[in-house]
Amino acid sequence: MSALPSDPARSATAPEAQDGEARESAGRERREKLMRFLTDWQAVTGLVLVVLFFASALFAPWIAPYDPNAMDIPARMSGPTWAHIAGTDQLGRDTFSRILHGGRVALYIAAIGVSASLSIGLVLGMIAGYGPRWLDNLLLLAFDAVRSFPAVILALATVALTGPSLTVVLAIVILTTIPSYGRVARTATLALRHTEFILAERSLGASTPRILFQHIMPNVIGPLLILAAMEVPVVVSIEAGLSFLGIGVLPPQASWGTILNEGYLVIRDAPWMVVAGGIPLILTTLGFTFLGEALRDIFDPRMGRGR
């Protein structure tokens, strides 16, 4: 397990308590946080897995031993061998190469999906928290309505109309994850709304956008970034899940979901495909979860471990 969650009271009074030299103690606190991060095995494991995810996805074309779409019919459905360490599929394509290239799809969806829903959720949440009461209620209602659709159900309904595509997956991912960012941003904004520095800004005549983006946003963004790390596994799982159902990334493009889909079809004859296809998915979700939790424990001890 990790180090004990830090005592918020102690870290709050730390600048005064330590020798009265605020600057030095701030530096010390930063070093202390870094040390706590580096001595927490979950944090380090998470970081290693996340780096591995980024590296393998970015450098996939150079690492992959084969072209992910090159067929080798004579070697089809071979088990794990030295030539194909994760075996081949029903068309003789190398599963390991496909997994590496599938990571690129996961990274693409995660990067665009998370940043888009974070920005939209941030803006909507700040408006809800800072704007008039009726707007707040309306936005909360919209968040609730969106959340009333289980993600897969919403995806199925959309695909029924538009047909499967990567764009649909992205849209679903963004739409279903906006409410969680929005709610966190709203709560944080509400807490700031009546603080003195915001009142001072207002009495100085600062415009609402200025207050929101210059003064509220820097204070709200921290917890949202941690939430973003925790949401990456959700996003990656949604993509893999939808592609597994055949309503996301379409074959022949390699994605962890399509590998699992193709593996599921031949699960009786080539069981290694669903095993190999699932491992990167688990490692990635575990990595981001560990990392997100460690960051949250260190930077936001109040949120606690148990959520």
Add this chain to the structure above:
Amino acid sequence: MIIYLMKRLGLAAIVVMAVLLLLFSMLHMIPGNPAILALGTRATPEAIAEYTARMHLDEPVLTQFVYFLGSALQGDLGQDVFSNRAVVDIIGERIGFSLALICTGMGWAVLLGVPLGCLAAVRPGSWVDRVTGVFSVGMIAVPSFLVSIWALLLFSLELRWLPAIGAGEPGDFADQLSHLVLPAFAIGLGWVGYLARMVRASMLEVMGEPYIRSARAFGLTPRRVVLGYALRVAILPTITLIGMGFGGLISSAVFAEIIFARPGVGKMIFDAVSDRNFPIVQGGVLVATGFYILVVLMSDLLIAWLDPRVRSSL
């Protein structure tokens, strides 16, 4: 409590309306004739004309929505494109399989997760706590559809302990139960960890309260203090969590039904999407969403009933 009840019910009604509006606009948002979309491209002109008249498609959109709303509230969700049977009847046949799966999945997760969380909280730092901590993160991180696939591979194809597909012979309870085990295991696994963590966190918080110290000082047994005093309060956030998390559980159940070929509502929607059978998709989505809204509503009401402070917050 009455005021809270009214407000909360009003809110749920508004959300249901919003969902209905979304489902209604589903067929209208895309270009093309809704009748052809609903009936398929092979539909005869007479069938299209009949459908247009029956669904009031030639009238203004607002009037159409009122009709749609009226029939949906009366339990009329239209007809299956292929068999012409009422969508409600088809859902009725299948919903039992889904409910059994969801309840069993959540049930075993609660029965295991809550005690684990209690144990971990009572002895923080003990091996129970450490093991629960690591395992719960692990279980949460693994997507449930992957658990389903691997469970299918391991327990039914390799070890051959349990059946792989279907829901069992109708009327044969033992057979149906054996078909329920694997999907329920798969959708509940993540929840065990989730609940254990949640209960542990709120238990730790509650165990530090003065009234727990008083209870101890009065010489009550530890078991009495934990079960009778601490858990009662600590379970409240967990109830909210269960309510909110049902959406995820429904999603997991859809995957489990597809992977284990279980004839529930999720499998029905999935098949209907491939067949472009819109009335079924619409009805299925409405039922799944309505069920979720109902669960969240019930958990909120339960919390309000147990904790008076919540009532004033809405």
